Amino acid sequence: MPKKVMVGLEIHIQLGGRKLFCNCSTESSSETGNTIDRKLIATTGESGKYDPAAVYEKSRARSFRYSVTDNSCLLEADEEPPHGINQNALRKAVSMSLALNCKVVDRVAYMRKIVIDGSNTSGFQRTAIIGFNGYVETSKGKVGISSICLEEDSCRKIEELDGMVLYSLDRLGVPLMEIATDPDIVDGEHAVETAEIIGKKLLLAGWARKAPDAIRQDVNFSMGFGRVEIKGVPKLSTIKSAISYEKERQTWLGELSPALKGTDWGRLKFQDVTKLFVNTRSNVIAQNMKSGFKVYGTVLPGLAGCLKSDKYRMGRELADVAKLFGSGGIMHSDELPGYGVEGEVPKLIELLKPGNGDGFTIIVSTPKVIGLIEDSMKSRLRKLESLDLPETRVVSDDGSTHFLRPLPGGERMYPETDIPSIVVDNSLLEAARKDMPKTEEELVRGIISAYGISRQDATVIITSGKVESLRRYDEMLQNSRLAARLILQAIPELEKKAGQSISDQEIYPLLEEAGRRKWDRQILEKAMDLHFIEKMSMGDLLKSSHLKPIEGEELKRMIMELNKEEAVSQKNIVPMIRSRTSRPFNPTEAIALVKAITG
Amino acid sequence: MNKITTGTLLEFTYKDTRLKGVLVSISEGNLNIKLQNGYNLLVPEKSISEIKATESVTKNSITEEKALALEGGPKRVAFIGTGGTIASRVDYITGAVKPVLNPSFLKESVSNLSKFTLDINLLEAVLSENITPEDWKLFARTTRDKLARNHGAVILHGTDTMSYTASALSFMFESLSGPVVLIGSQRSSDRPSSDAFLNLEAGLEFASSNFGEVGIAMHGNSSDNSVVFHRGVRARKMHSSRRDAFWSMGCEPIGKYENGKVALSTDARAQSDETVLSEKLETSVALVYFHPGLNAEDFAAMTAGKRATVIMGTGLGHTGSRLYPAIKEITGRGDHVLMTTQCLFGGVNMNVYSTGRELLGIGVIPLSNMLPEVAMIKAMHVLANYPEEDFRKTMLTNLRGEFLDREFLWEVH
Secondary structure, eight states, X not given: OOOOOEEEEEEEEEBOSBOSSSSOBSOOOSOEEEEEEEOOOOOOOTTSOOOHHHHHHHHHOOEEEEEEETTOOTTTTTOSOOOSOOHHHHHHHHHHHHHTTOEEOSEEOOEXXXXXXXXXXXXXXXXXXXXXXXXXXXXXXXXXEEEEEEEEOOOEEEEEETTEEEEESSSTTOEEEEEEEOSOBOSHHHHHXXXXXXXXXXXXXXXXXXXXXXXXXXXEEESSSOOEEEEEEOSHHHHHHHHHHHHHHHHHHHHHHHHHTTOOGGGOOOEEOGGGGTTOOOHHHHHHHHTTOEEEEEEETTOTTTSSSSSOOHHHHHHHHHHHTTOOOEEETTTOSBTTBOTHHHHHHHHHOOOTTOEEEEEEEOHHHHHHHHXXXXXXXXXXXXXXXXXXXXXXXXXXXXXXXXXXXGXXXXXXXXXXXXXXXXXXXXXXXXXXXXXXHHHHHHHHHHHOOOHHHHHHHHHTTOHHHHHHHHHHHSOHHHHHHIIIIIHHHHHHHHTSOOOHHHHHHHHHHHHHTTOOHHHXXXXXXXXXXXXXOHHHHHHOGGGSOXXXXXXXXXXXXXXXXXXXXXXXXXXXXXXXXXXXBOHHHHHHHHHHHHO | OTTSOTTEEEEEEETTEEEEEEEEEEETTEEEEEETTSOEEEEEGGGEEEEEEEEEOOOOOOOOOOOSEEOOSSEEEEEEEOOSGGGEEEOTTTOOEEEOOOHHHHHHHSTTGGGEEEEEEEOOOOOGGGOOHHHHHHHHHHHHHHHTTSSEEEEEOOSTTHHHHHHHHHHHEXXXXXXEEEEOOSSOTTSTTOXXXXXXXXXXXXXXXXXXXXXXXXXXXXXXXXXXXXXXXGEEXXXXXXXXOEEETTSOOSEXXXXXXXXXXXXXXXXXXXXXXXXXXXXXXXXXEOOTTOOHHHHHXXXXXXXXXXXXXXTTTBOOGGGHHHHHHHHHTTOEEEEEETTOSSOOOTTXXXXXXXXXXXXXXEOTTOOHHHHHHHHHHHHHHSOGGGHHHHHTSOSSSOSOSOOOOOOOO
């Protein structure tokens, strides 16, 4: 009988600035340099045992290629020991621990977490507990914070080719704060609420990198069959659908398992059935055969009707395994004939001889990995049969979850001997306390008094995480109202017009010039338009006559000329000038001139 | 507290939190406890309370398996351990780096191991910075004995002074019946990314190839796709941490292992019918780095009583004229002063400037493009094994490839 659902969250936030153990920036230009090729070997942890996730990855025998970026150094290439810890990142992790009511450790002890899927050049991730045993208040009671860790982010995966994974070093080593909750969350809605509460604290703090994947969530789910870790849930809405998908999946597995008990999985044995498909009408299979792949088939003992029915989806469970070994998936007896596989079906049955209650499947693969797929499918079926469900799964956009790898255990951790333990002393605690993320109300008041903008504008700027932008813009422009206007109006409009987002990094050079040349709003907005929409270079822009304001005598002349064509008034003068020239002018000055001319 | 031994599962209260974990170690008043999620927690002894020792879990301290031989394929290779990162793993109980050779781990990690039968001899492990010329003699004797029964030898060695050992063995072996391959690693073998595995794989292939030289096999670049073999007397560690730290100075490596195959340069010395060892060394040799602040008194102190002094001079082989009297004093008493260049690339030529000519005039022997450390070790060998009157001539004779006949216009890294 399934027990009640227990859900925990792991929220990962990338901190902007410098990397955790070197002086590289967390940001990179898109330019890449050379590549390095590496292999990783599973090693044993502290206890002398291999980690199950590592053993699994070893069986896949992949090699890894890393693209070197301008924000990576010898450390990311695993060619030197870590430098001292990034003190800013450490202070922020302590601050967040305090803000989430955690106890802070006396000494930070870095560990190596073995990960041999290539996402870390060293084969491990450096991670340490900073805070533990905290909580957040939610509408359904307290949710415990089991730990706050400060770790190195992993490499960004670019693509996977035949047996080779290509990664970029740009993300490796970016400080990553991991906030893990206790399994106190009761359902999907509660999970979203908890994530929102924690997420808001982070957003208000303004520490996260300004990047789309700066905040990522993992969901830990259990309902009595062991813990499933669902990785990389990108959006809050997906949290809910992933939880309900997983609940449904585990429920039908629970119902199905008694019927599977005692099945002889040894009968699952792939054989080459390529010859049956020489004249196949299935485009997918024909194309794959042209590229040198073979078709394999096997009986699926006792699985007829369980592969894809109203209730059961065992086909998906097996397809997940096939996909991990580079196959597109499987075609099984509950959906055949179909997908262009028609005439082959009787021949397949004749060849594979499924017994009463048996299903069968075909798969497109290579001789090199078909044995591994067979072994993995058998061990997977054994686990499902005995409801031994703990594993790491990955979520799709639609909320469905898929097998990724066995759940790593404590075996994969051992001390990082290159980093001496770091004492959390009173001065660090004090600095962290000062740095603690403020509440929204505190922040709003602070912004109003510092920049003299309206409460409404301040609130929008805070909740959209733009406080740091406001500070930098104001610093450059020496004009806080203009800075706020840019954030709230000018840049969003420009982005809409350009059809793409514009980062702070892209806009800074313009703002620096604007500050230096004391541009007013009109000139700045004109310059932004020329630069981002007309694609005018900064050099050309600064020389451009378009930016030269019409003022004084010239403006007066223009108004007089306009007046000959049509009587000017204080009301119509601004649109009239705009229709005549794209150069900037000061409307107040124009109106004053009209007043003087018309008397 | 002291009653609780490492490996005990503890329940304790720390900062109002009840925690559970295995005691890994106690040092400087801090308990190192491995929590059930795998993280270690460093807890000041005085800040924990209500400690309950529940059970003692099996200690899994790394055990040393002292295998004498690892039976495999027909190729017999001597496998000599001297210590260093390549043969060490972290002992998590003490945190120390321990020399460990675990044959089952090797078998799983070194892909070509089954091709070879290893004749294993693990000498007492020593950090390579602690190695002295006496150790070179031990390594040399062990190698000689093992070569009598095996095609070649691999020697596991710490990288810090590996090129010194390679030079010493190069000179000490007058002839070799097979290759002697020193291998090290820049990332210890407890790390999944260790370079040890590929270096070992390649080292075994080099050691079973047909030639008779001492050299160093290490990564040729930062990738895990090739290992190069550097001639012992031309090798130098040129980076403190990179995998491809070792370079063949001013020349190409004499061997390369790539895609499972060894390619040897025609330059590689052929193997001999027998191995001849001249192990004697005269260690009274100084190596002095000249610099603008070096005064005559310090120079005299460094060279006092030395049979030979190798100077790492500036540029083409120069020192300040303030050292002339001290140099003259050495050559006058019948000891030797030899000149190399601190540029490391290129050679000395003491005929170009007057300083060079003056130094030649007071008896300094110019050693062309021989590397400074190699010159020091060669002097130890020549002083101990050749007649005194042949010293100059022997130092200037190319015994093991320590001189480059020609230097090509190649791209310096």
